[in-house]
Every structure is written in C-alpha cells, then in structure tokens.
Amino acid sequence: MYVPPAFKNDDVESIRATIHAARLANLVTATADGPIATPLPLFLDENECEHGVLYGHIARANPQWRLPPVGDGLAIFMGPEAYVTPSWYATKQQTGKVVPTWNYVAVHAYGPVEFFQESERLRDVVTRLTNKHERPRANPWVVADAPADYIAAQLRGIVGVRIPVARFEGKRKMSQNRTEVDRVGVMAGLAASEDPQDREVATLIQPAGASRRP
Template identity: 40%
Template sequence: MYCPAHFQEDRPAELHRLIAQFSLATIVRQDADGLTADHVPLLFQATPDGAGKLLGHVARHNTLWQLSPDQELLVVFQGPSTYISPNWYATKHDAGKVVPTWNYAVVHAHCTLHAIHDPEQVRQLVTQLTGQHEATQPHPWRVADAPADYTDKLLANIVGIELRVHRMQGKWKVSQNQPKQNQQSVVQGLLSEGADAQAQMASLVQARSGL
C-alpha cells in the first residue's frame, strides 16, 4: 500500500495489538474468477522465527483452504478509523487553508496458507479463538459447554487455516502531518463526538504526536 514514511508503523508489538483488538481480517486472493475476499476472524500466534502466524477456520465449502501452499495472500486488519472535520483544526482561522481527511490505522500481512484437517487440531484452534473472544465476558463460554455430538458435527464442516506471515506493514495515518496545535484540537474534536471509534482515534493521535 502507499505509505509515506511519517505514517509507517513497524513496531511488531503495535501491529500485533491492532490485530488482537480488530481480529476480523479481510483475506484477499486471486483465483479463476479474479480477486476474491473473505472475512475471517484470526488469532495471531508468535513463532520461533519471529514472523508469526495467523490462525482461523472457514467452512469446508469455502475454496480458500484449497489454495496452493505457495500462493501469496493479502490479509488486511482495519483498526480505528474516522472522518476528520476541518472545523477541528486550530489553524482554520489562519486564512482557512484546511480540508477534510480520514484518519485510520491498518495492518497488511502477506501470507501463505496451510489447511488443518486433523479434528483435534481444529478443536484446539476453535477453543483458542473462543477463549480470546470470551475473555472479557463475566462468565466465559467454553466449547465444552455445548453437547459433544453437536460440536463434533459442526467441527466436521469446517477446515482450520494457518496463515504463515512472510511480512507485515502497518500504516497509522493519525494526523502526524499536522502542526502540534492542530493535533491538539483534533483530539478535542474527536473526544467531543462521544463515540468509541473517535475516542480510539484520539488515543492514537495523542500517542503518535506525544501529546
């Protein structure tokens, strides 16, 4: 993706944090019908080589898992994003030379896919995914809470996928190209909206601009 140096985010911890928080990935591939995109929640897992892998599952009827193991896929994780009004720029009063924009944070992972068919491995994978997403619940649901014959039937209809990461790129477009007074006023404008997405973006602007 196009990414000026001042928007580049290379720190692995930041990339992994966004993936954990916004885990619904868009997996883009080229097949016989052209470009195809699937939307799959994925779990990042560290590997000894430092590159990591992404784990998830798809329906057995989804041809994604049938890809050649050397075909590269683009996996996109979309983090906080929001419209930025020119009214929020402190410098608006200086000749009005401001325009709207859109702030966002995104991670692109370039991967190859390996299918997982072993029933016990698929069960463990589903258990891991469930554990991550249920962690904030007062009484987390577990795979074992459902009848075994019921989950066995469902597990037979899915295939696990392991996406081996070859490289990652992060882009945090969060007002770094604005003067300090505009960064401060953008944070105020975002917080005045009172919505979660704007509050998340305000935190990113503050973190990247040192406010």
C-alpha cells in the same frame, strides 16, 4: 498498502497489539479466477516462526479454500479509526485550505496460506478463538459446554486456515502531517465525540516531535 513515511509503523509490538485487538480481519487471496476475500476472526500465535502464525477457519462451502492461492495471502487488520472534519483545523480559519480526512490504524500481514481439515487441529483453532473472545465475559462459554457430537458435526463444516507470516506492513495515520495547532484541534474534536472509537483515536494523536506510543 500505500504508506507515506510519516505514517509508517514498523514497531513490532504495536503491530502485534493491533492484531490481537482486532475482532475481525479480512483474508484476501489471489487465484486463477481472480481475488477472493473472506471476513473472519484470526489469532496470532507468536511462538511459531519469526513473525508468528495466523490461525482461523472458514466455511467448507466457501470456495476460497478450493482455489489454490497465487503467491502469498493477505490478512487485513483494522484498528481504531475516525472521520476528521476540516472544521477542527485552525488552518480552516487561517486559509480555508483544508479538506476532510480519516485517521486510522491498519496492519497488513502477508504469508503463504495453508488450508487444513484434520479434526483435532480444527478443534484446537476453534477452542483458542473461542477462549480469546470469551475470556473478558463474566461467564465465558467454552467449547466443552456443547455436546461432543454436536461439536464434531460443526467441525466437519469448516476448514482451517494457517498463515505463517512472512512480513508485516503497519500504518498509523494520526494527523502526523498536520501542524501542532491542527492536531490539538483534532484531538479536542474527537475527545468531545459521543462515539467511543472517536475518543480512542483522540488518545492516539501525539504532539509534534513526541515519541511514538506503543
């Protein structure tokens, strides 16, 4: 990932927060047949290894697990993002020398990809993923709500994914390269949007010289 110094995010807690908040990731592996990618939910177990271990699962019919990865795999996590119109910049009225851009948060996690098929390990991953995404609901669904034989059959249709994270890359592009007045204009424009994600991005833009938020 190309990360200009102004947009570099090397705060471990911020990076982990982006991963935990992401609902869907993309797993990319290089193979002898070329790159292959799968959108899938992943969770980070911070108690394993220095940087933690990512877990998830893919369909058994997905060829990605049958093609040996060449080098480390890449898990891509996207945080809040928003389109930024030049109309919000004070510089537009001053010089007209402005163009559209995008503000966003992204994390890339690299590490060796391991695929596994043991039923108990698969059940653990499915249970932990389910609990993560069901927890906020008023009446959470749990794996045990389904018949045991049905769950066993479903587990036979998937393959587990384990990625011990070797390194992270974090990028937080939030108008840091703009002047103070341009940032204020972007914040105001996004804050007035009807899109909840636009309004979230507005809260992540900081005045020049401010300390980085977590």
